[in-house]
Amino acid sequence: MPITPPRPTFRFAPSPNGLLHLGHALSAITNAEMAEACNGSFLLRLEDIDRTRCRPEFEAAILRDLAWLGLRWEEPVRRQSDHLPLYAQALERLKRMGLVYPAFLTRGEIRAAVTAAEEDGRPWPRDPDGAAHYPGLERGWSAAERADALRSDRPHAWRLDMARALQAAGAPLSWAESGAGPQGETGTIQADPAAWGDVVLSRSDAPSSYHLSVVVDDAGQGVTHVVRGRDLFHATSVHRLLQKLLGLPEPLYHHHRLILGPDGRKLSKSLGDTGLEALRARGLSAQAVRDLLL
Template sequence: MTLNSSSFTCRFAPSPNGPLHLGHAYSALVNHAAAEMASGRFLLRMEDIDTTRCRPEFETGIAQDLAWLGILPSEPPRRQSQHFDDYEAALQRLDALGLLYASFESRAEIARAVLAQEAGGGAWPRDPDGAPLYPFSRESVPDGVRHRRKLAGEPYVLRLDMERACDLAGQPLSWQEAPGTALATPQRVPADPARWGDVVLARKDVPASYHLAVVVDDQLQAITHVIRGRDLFAATEIHRLLQTLLGLPEPIYHHHALVLDADRRKLSKSTGAASLAALRAAGASPDEVKALIDRGLEQAQPTPST
């Protein structure tokens, strides 16, 4: 099922756990420009599902940054923290299909298991982001034992049984990718979600992972075009799988270039990328910010061969 592109709707979905930087600004500008060209809607979503790190002052800062850039959403923002029931309903549907199981290993235990496997010979497989695949199996612990440990209050995560999920979804999976610009004619891209292993969809203290929340939110906001950075290109494999399993509409995707710093690294809050608020306080204009974005995009281009 594909959404009707004539009712074009896209979204900018930052996490209010810090100030916006140039990379966020570029994604917001690309979404807003596409909505204007299509005479569609530009929505704002606050991905504040991690209530321990997200704060109201950062949400206020995001609204101020967008207003300064001249990017006004079509309606008030959707906040993930107000929709935990939606994610729980999706988890219950997946659980009813027999696709979820609780795992109790800590990050340290998982790392030790990976090292032990590699010590036995050969590199342990990694997902497209470079993280090692979950080194245990659902069958290693009976589901009844897992259930009793959950009821006992042990920390856990809920994992998707990838093999069963792919079998149920059927093959081959693919998604619609608009090349060049979000309004271009989309092309089918093959999806191989099995490369990600048994991904985490929720934790005991966090009601949904990014992968689950994003597909639920996109459906509930009637998003027709998902416009986001290239760093999430491969993750679309998981999203298409979840959309298929949950019977959700299939949006069109466009993964835009990333804004890089002078060392050609992706901009990040964690690495201290200059915030829009700091640039604004230093006297920069919106046009000067857009020029800085253009410079970062040029740095993202491949180095010409000599």
């Protein structure tokens, strides 16, 4: 009996920690139009794990802006805050596999270690976003040393032991890219998770990192096509690794262009870039906003 392929499923997944801007509009519209073109589903997910920055008024504004753009999505809206046990289960599985470790260094201690190494003439590896790799001093601790440190209630993160994780994953990883990366990369892309070092999967003040929650959510929602901005192109390497380790399905990926401000930087909610709400208040129509994205 032939196996029926899953219905194409796309998602737009903003964080309700600010107002949507033109970059978000491009991503949401691209997802919706690609879903419509293949008779697929268009889902909305609110990535609201950071409860210190995510607020109800921003969630309401997101729903209002998307409806104003003429977008419709399947209900219910998925909120990450409703699914924290799923992320905890995924982290626990990686713990049982021996692929994560508790990391206790503060940001200041990390900076000091990096500075000392560089002043000594030793280049320090940095991830694709420019952040220094974690020193990993706790990576070689014994089980007893880790247990003692965890009993101290010191703030800590759980980090992926990248070397062990890559060994457990086995064969080299790749993904199918129908968009393009920052350098025009397309087609079959070879993943390079090691470029990120020992990434954070959970912190004392946040039950799940973006990397962990996004792969769990995409699998849980049956997402078959991940369509997002090129700023997340390189992060796909980490996501492919976690999908492999956790036995999750591999979506197809499409990274689209970014909307840049007059100074050439990516638009950002935190930097107060012009938002959709402000454009609407200035009298622009939804069609005019769509025209700006052409």
